[in-house]
Amino acid sequence: MFYHRKWWLWLLFILGIGMLILRYGYRLAVVILSATFKLFQLDMAKYDLINYRLQYISNNGYELLLIILLLTITILVSWLALNLISGQFQRDIYSDRFTRSLIRYIPTENTKLVSSEEKRANWWIRKGRIIKKHGKLVLRIPCGNNAAIVEIIRKRCDGYANQWLAQNYPNSNWGPLEIKHGLFITWLYVKEK
Structure with missing residues (x-):
């Protein structure tokens, strides 16, 4: 596990950044879209549709990355336990x-x-x-x-x-x-x- 630390640390970093982008990037996108639609006086029904789709993608993507992160952490903890037991x-x-x-x-x-x-x-x-x-x-x-x-x-x-x-x-x-x-x-x- 220690030997491959660069790979799994990089994987955890990417998953963490992805979760942050999906969680807070959605909120930033909503603020920007709202301001854009209000500034150019566009149809708010389209804004609601775009907002709904962005929220759907954000929530599902966040949940998927959370599941992947939890599985990765479970695998890493098991790998660490196995390496500690075997002395590797x-x-x-x-x-x-x-x-x-x-x-x-x-x-x-x-x-x-x-x-x-x-x-x-x-x-x-x-x-x-x-x-x-x-x-x-x-x-x-x-x-x-x-x-x-x-x-x-x-x-x-x-x-x-x-x-x-x-x-x-x-x-x-x-x-x-x-x-x-x-x-x-x-x-x-x-x-x-």
Whole structure:
């Protein structure tokens, strides 16, 4: 859950803004329409019809977004409970700390090619995560399929990853850094022995 926090926070933000627009935007639209109809002396029967339709859309849209928001919150609370019970929430926090420690600042005076590869390596490192697979902890970092980026990430992780994992998971024994090539992506793995 913590790993995907940007997505669900963005979803909650959009739902909240949508609810505010439907609730208070309708009132603003009614005030503007009323003033417009009175100013231009238009038929108030049309105003009543437009007002009724706007109110209908506002109320139904607000109720729909409220239902979606409540379902989303229910799913998020269930997801949080499951992550807390399984320990994935704590592993995601550790993953975030680990990936932040591997991110490198790229000065602008570097050549453009090296700078773009370093930035892409930082982007892939942010996707790194500690998970539990077959009862064992695994640090996995995707690297894309560019050999230069794989080498940059491997150099950053070499030695440091095992030391960091041993310090933060003292009861675990960690294997060496492995590179696994998939169909479209290359992964760096450090597995618990």
